[in-house]
Every structure is written in structure tokens, then in C-alpha cells.
Amino acid sequence: MQEILSALAEPNRLQIVELLRRKPLAVGEIVERLGLRQPQVSKHLRVLSDAGLVEVRPVGQQRIYRLRARALKDLDNWLDPYRRTWDERFDQFDDVLRGLKQKDKEKKDGHGK
Amino acid sequence: MAMASSTGTTKVTLPSDREILITREFDAPRELVFKAMTDPNLIPRWWGPRRYTTTVDKMDVRPGGAWRFIMREPDGRESGFRGEYREVVAPERIVQTFEWEPMAGHISVDTATFTERDGRTLLTVRSLFASKEDRDGMVQSGMEKGLAETHDRFAELLAELREETRSGAR
Numbered sequence: 420m421q422e423i424l425s426a427l428a429e430p431n432r433l434q435i436v437e438l439l440r441r442k443p444l445a446v447g448e449i450v451e452r453l454g455l456r457q458p459q460v461s462k463h464l465r466v467l468s469d470a471g472l473v474e475v476r477p478v479g480q481q482r483i484y485r486l487r488a489r490a491l492k493d494l495d496n497w498l499d500p501y502r503r504t505w506d507e508r509f510d511q512f513d514d515v516l517r518g519l520k521q522k523d524k525e526k527k528d529g530h531g532k
Numbered sequence: 533m534a535m536a537s538s539t540g541t542t543k544v545t546l547p548s549d550r551e552i553l554i555t556r557e558f559d560a561p562r563e564l565v566f567k568a569m570t571d572p573n574l575i576p577r578w579w580g581p582r583r584y585t586t587t588v589d590k591m592d593v594r595p596g597g598a599w600r601f602i603m604r605e606p607d608g609r610e611s612g613f614r615g616e617y618r619e620v621v622a623p624e625r626i627v628q629t630f631e632w633e634p635m636a637g638h639i640s641v642d643t644a645t646f647t648e649r650d651g652r653t654l655l656t657v658r659s660l661f662a663s664k665e666d667r668d669g670m671v672q673s674g675m676e677k678g679l680a681e682t683h684d685r686f687a688e689l690l691a692e693l694r695e696e697t698r699s700g701a702r
Contacts, residue, residue, distance in 0.1 A: 421668075424549075424664070424668055427546070427549070428549035428664050429549075430548065430549075433548070433549075497671065498544050498546075498671060501544060501552075501670075501671045502542055502543075502544040504581065505542045505544065505554050505556070506541060506542040507581055507582060508578060508579060508580075508581075509542050509556045509558075509578075509655075511577060511578035511579075511582065512558070512568070512569070512578040513558060513559075514577075514578070515568055515574050515577050515578050516558055516559075516560045516564065516565065516568055519560075519564060519568055520560060520564070523564075
């Protein structure tokens, strides 16, 4: 997990992952979209690949990079308990809101005080 | 057709290495959402996990004002959460610091933004941490708490199942 997080901690690498979320890309396309030099991009891709976040597949002359669903699933699993903490908090807040809206409505309808 | 009570679920993303972004939609205008969220009398009803008891020690919702909540776990253990309000712009935005007392010194700055559309409110909370380690530690502590919670729930479920078996219900 720590390796995945460290890999994503660098803004350019995070951006590469964002790009690859839309579709698999060749190195050249990533270079073009990020406006970085090829050696830099290759270095970032190596870190992402070592962390298991991307995988590469040769297609003709090109090397196509794509996201590895497994690593993203791991990241999602890591975040899940934290998300559930907030989800529970907001579900309870939702109940509070519903109660307040009900009270407002009753006041408007002339029931209760 | 969406049900009136449907508010969607909470989304959590990591937009940078020092941030956590939380979003959630509520089926109510933002005046009401803002008012409810800043009401100390309502905090015990929603802020802490269901099986914990939350009490408000301080909640002075204005710039420079302090807040402190105490959460008691089912086994009686207590810990405090505290911070300071930096910006309070009703009903749009609240900026406040957040610190869990057992991990004092690891402070995040949380910006809550309330956006209304068609009578519904989108709440976004952006937590900015001093370092990536602090950010990851916060997610991790959520995990430990979440696990403890799951175990509690599981124990509860087991007790219910036992009860059902005893009373002969299917």
C-alpha cells in the first residue's frame, strides 16, 4: 500500500494515472499531454509500474501503458473504512435533516407548534 | 425516478498527496444544512459513529472560536477531538482545524463548502494535512476504527442471531 501511495504522491505521476483512467496511452502520447521530456516520463512510468499501478503492452512499434485494476482496487479497499466512517456520520446527519424538515413542514401546515 | 429521500453516498478521493476530499449530497437547501451542521445541540445525534456517545464540550462557531467534542466508546474509553474555526461564512463555507487529542500536533485544516442546486446541497470537505504521512495516518486510523466498529457490529449480529434461534424464529 505504501508503495502505491508513494508512487501517487508525485503530482506528475498522479496526472499520468488520471490520463490513463480515460484510456490506455503510448509513452509518446503521455509525453505530449504532460509537456514533460521523454526520459522524465519514462522514469515516472517505471515507478508506477514497480508499484503495480500500470502495466505495459507492446502493440506494433509502440509500448502502450494501461492502469492495473488490481492496484486501484487495493487503494479503494484501503480507503473504504475511512469512507464508511464519513458515510455513517452523514447518514446520521441525513436523519437529523429529515427530522428538521418534518418539523418545518408541520409548522407550515399548522400542526403542532 | 429518484426517491425523495435519496441522497447518494459519500465519496472519498485523494486529489493530492496531502489532501483528502469528501463529498456528499443532501436533500435539503443549504441554509438548513448549514444551520443543522453548526448546531451544538444536534452534534451528539450525528457526529460520532452510532455505537459511540458524542458530547460537545465547546463549540463556538465564529472565526477564532474553539470546538471540542468528546467521544466515548462502548467500552468506556474516551478521547477528545478539537480545533478552531478559522472562517465561518453562512451558509457557504466553514474552515476549521481538526486534531485528535491522542495524536496531538497532527493538525489538518478542513474546508467545508456548501453548494445548492435545485433545493439540494452538495457538501465538499477538503482536508489538508501538514504532510503525506499525516494524511495517510488519518486514513489508517479510520481503518482501525472501522475495523473495531465492524467487530462491534458483528458481535451485535451474533447476539441477535442467538436470540432468534432461542425464540424459535426462522
